[in-house]
Amino acid sequence: MKKINLIVLLGTISISTIGYSQDTLTISKKDIWQKASDKNLQIKIANQDYKSAQADYRQSNSLFxxxxxxxxxxxxxxxxxxxxxxxxxxxxxxxxxxxxxxxxxxxxxxxxxxxxxxxxxxxxIDGIYGRQAAKSKMEAFQLQTERTKEYLELNVSKAFMQLQLAYKAIKVLEKADVTGKANLKLVENYFKQGMLQKTDLLNVQVRVNEITNQLQYAKSNIQNASDYLGFLLNEDTTNKVFKPIEELDNTISIEVVNTQLSDNRKDIQAMNKSTEAYQKMLQSSKMNFFxxxxxxxxxxxxxxxxxxxxxxxxxxxxxxxWSLFDGYKSIGKMEKAKADFQKSEIETQQYKAQSQLDLNKTNRQLKDAENKVNLSKLAFEQSQEAYRIRQNRFTQGLEKTTDLLQSETQMIQKELEYLQSVFEYNFTKQYLQFLTR
The missing domain is CATH 2.20.200.10 (Outer membrane efflux proteins (OEP))
Structure with a gap:
């Protein structure tokens, strides 16, 4: 039972309560991305950073x-x-x-x-290099803003899939609730006929109550998933929840994804531009002596x-x-600019190495996720067949109540595990595409 609860948690979703008076807003993946790109706070912050760097560059017009x-x-x-x-x-x-x-x-x-x-x-001459440094800095912020938008797109996609998974989990538990109540009705009839003991009836009643509790718990997760999506969209989700138009697809598509780190990635280009800016500042400090x-x-x-x-x-x-000597100020400024430039080169090298490490790790995770999907699908199908057999045998009086409940629990657990594995595979694939974008 604890495993089922952990799966329904969906990793990042915590407990909350959904009221019956809440508004349900249907959304599509395309629509929410458009809203997020227009209203997301992180994008707005990135845009302001770019505007600040752009203003610094415009100040260098005073050079001419x-x-x-x-x-x-x-x-x-x-x-x-x-x-x-x-x-x-x-x-x-x-x-x-x-x-x-x-x-x-x-x-x-x-x-x-x-x-x-x-x-x-x-x-x-020093001002010319200073202007070039300001331009490189502005371009770095522009690239970083574009990378922020790509990262937001990944997060929006993940939040949307989490919401899909939450609704899918509710459907699984609702089906389990119907099945549990049908089994309870059957056991009650057997109990009245004296074919089962009261402990069997109590075990089934406990199981039905557990499913009902899990179902309410899963419904509360819808609000938390909606809250997170609302945060990304910069919308107030008080007294309303989102419902995806598209349902979670239980199938996966195997695609060949580039696993080589590209220097054309926006964040790496931004790092290179930042290093270029420090290089120009170093040259500017050298030109101070002219x-x-x-x-x-x-x-x-x-x-x-x-x-x-x-x-x-x-x-x-x-x-x-011509400043011939200013008390070591220009020399110290040049040494500082040199240290900043060398530090930026090392940071860029470290960032590329870390990015390649993440890429290799995610590529292995994708293969593991694909294997997990296949195994969990097989396990779910086997658990379905096992439950069908046990249920038929139970109606014939050939199986114990506890065995039937255990088989039912296992079937629900395997179905939720299968849905979770599909979600993990699809997100891992999107994350790998983000790393190689």
């Missing part, structure tokens, strides 16, 4: 585009230097302003300056009144700068 600022400054001063400079900018200096007393003790001077500044990068060339310019307006434009002037120029 100018930076333009505008400002308006108002001052009032008696500072000799500032007062003289303000008048000079306003183009209102007179000969009397060169009087030493006026220079040393100027009157309060007001100045309003409107300034437009532009800075244009020309040659920044000079930078930037152009700049400004256009200025001065007046004694707010937003006045009586005096004008401009400034243009270019700057070649």
């Amino acid at each position: 585009l100018p930076s333009i600022t505008a400002s308006h400054t108002a001052i009032s001063t008696t500072n000799p230097l500032m007062a003289f400079g303000s008048k000079l900018n306003q183009e209102i200096l007179t000969a009397s302003d060169f009087n030493p007393d006026m220079l040393n003790n100027p009157a309060k001077t007001q100045n309003f300056a409107t300034k437009f500044e532009i800075q244009q990068p020309l040659i920044n 000079p930078r060339l930037n152009a700049f310019g400004s256009y200025e307006l001065y007046d004694r009144t707010l937003f006045g434009t009586s005096a004008k002037g401009y400034l243009v120029g270019a700057q070649l700068s």
Whole structure:
């Protein structure tokens, strides 16, 4: 009996209660995948990660585009230097302003300056590699998002098959309930005729109660399977359950699945892109030791009144700068970038080895699952025949009640085991396809 309970658990489904007032929503596998791809929270998180990386890449446009600022400054001063400079900018200096007393003790001077500044990068080699690193990072997140969608598709398929298995288990137990009650009616008739003892009747009653309890327990699993599917679909499943349109197929299809790890797999491509990004960052840190060339310019307006434009002037120029020594900062930054790059290479190598290990393991599991399906199907068919024979012999008074109950229990157990083995095979095959996708 414990084995049957474990099978009905369906591996990941726990206890809950289904109310009779719940809504039953029919779903198809195609529809739920479309909903999941649009509404799943993990997909939304992955999309936001990609958008964040995309924004980082767009920031690198500043490597080619100018930076333009505008400002308006108002001052009032008696500072000799500032007062003289303000008048000079306003183009209102007179000969009397060169009087030493006026220079040393100027009157309060007001100045309003409107300034437009532009800075244009020309040659920044480190920035070019930094931009390439940002692009590789963005592409890595894009690939990872696509892999997340593939993983979600696998999980949705698994949850859908679990729901199918739950409904199939209910059908098996409902059939067992009908059979048990029919046997109980037969035993009650034999007991009334004095052909069986009361212990036989009690054993059958206990068996019928056990099936009824298992049936209610299996029905509660429908809610848990629906809750998990609702979580993947980002839908509230309170007071409602899902019911698959397609039933669990009891047959399996043997297909040849590629067992070689492909470098075209989205997650492996993402790892390679991530390593490429670290490599570009290392090159960028090396280019820090090269000079930078930037152009700049400004256009200025001065007046004694707010937003006045009586005096004008401009400034243009270019700057070649070279950081010769910054206290070991650039060297340390380069060493860190080198360590990060080498770490990323090792992590990629480890991930590929782990992926190949999982692939080999899953390939063996698929073969084991195929063998289990064949054996469990044979065992189920044999248990059906054994129960049929015992039931016929029991009606003829040639079998004990306990033997009949044991045969019935075994038949139900083998049928549930067969359904479970079909589910395991189909999921293992899909998981293997996911690993080689």
